[in-house]
Amino acid sequence: MNTITVTKFNNYVKNIFNAEELLHNIKIVGEVFGVSYSKTATYFSIKDEESSLPCICFDSALEGLQEGSSVVVTGSPNFYTKSGRFNFVVTKLEPYGQGVLFQRFIEMRDKLAKEGLFDEAHKKKIPENIKRIGVVTSKEGAVLQDIKNVTWRRNPNIDIVLYSTKVQGKNAEFEIADGINFFSEYDGVDVVVVARGGGSLDDLWAYNTEVVARAAYACKKPLISAVGHEVDFTIIDFVSDLRAPTPSAAAELLSNERKGLENTFKKCVGRLSRQISSILADKTLQFQGTKNLILTLMEDNVKNAKNSLTKLTANISNKLNTYLVQKDYETKLKIEGLKRHNPLDILALGYAKIEQQGLNISKKAELDTNKPFEINFIDGKITAITGGEK
16 A cells, blocks of 8 residues: 655645646635734635635735625635645735625614614613622633633622523524523522623624524613624624623623722721711710700709798798797787786785685685685685684
């Protein structure tokens, strides 16, 4: 069995391309996708409905090449023997109207815009403090890992819930719409992120479909689109409540840095402490003022009560003195009256008091002459008897 080296085979193929005159300076029409740039060249592909062709151009004037545009490229095929890679080397590029996909994109954008799906009035506010994020993307791509890394580096307390979907290909749009609808009814998340990496217009086409746009519009949770790179725009970007240029940027938007949160918390505590101190100072002043007012009122009341008591005491004393003087006068009058009726005073005038058997004798007829009787003088008494004479 005869064998040849890889280099011989590649050179043989290259010589076939170089020898075929019909393949030189030919014009090919197709739709641009997968544009990228290096320092010396522009890389892109063109395609039709069934096939694609990788192209390279060393003209720096192609820096404005747009995805989805239809172009006519002039050039020749080239087979690089060292890498065994085929490229169409473009020497001239001319616009050929707009690509089919791009035209469908414009038509869908205009249709949904007229229905109001892009209106700012419909946009929901993104919550400030996010506790759990719902992510609609593939579980196998780097996008999910980027979102996790950025989110948990900035705030490890945030939870991430994944709804894994296709991000391109057949029926990808229906899986994406199902993921959005799931999180719309799921109370466990605060916000929804629909994400995937960059790609051509064809790669991102699922995010330009009507079913995804309407699911995003009907979502009850705030929704952020993070599809492609910063230069990529899809229909879901216009419908969503907020567009992030990349999935990592979406994670940054939704994850407040823990250190920043701690500083904010400390500032709030300090502000609250100052407010409490100010309130306590005001209340202390109010208390002191109220206490002084109460003490003043109490002193005034005590002083007024003391004055009233002094007046009442003086009044009682005056009335009591008047009463005592009056009673003293009345007593003296009675004493004088009693003195005038004092038997001793009468006896001192030379009168005598006669008693018989304990009875006062004021008349002769009352005296029993057969019995002794007593005669009371001022300085004593004597017992006498009449000898029977009446």
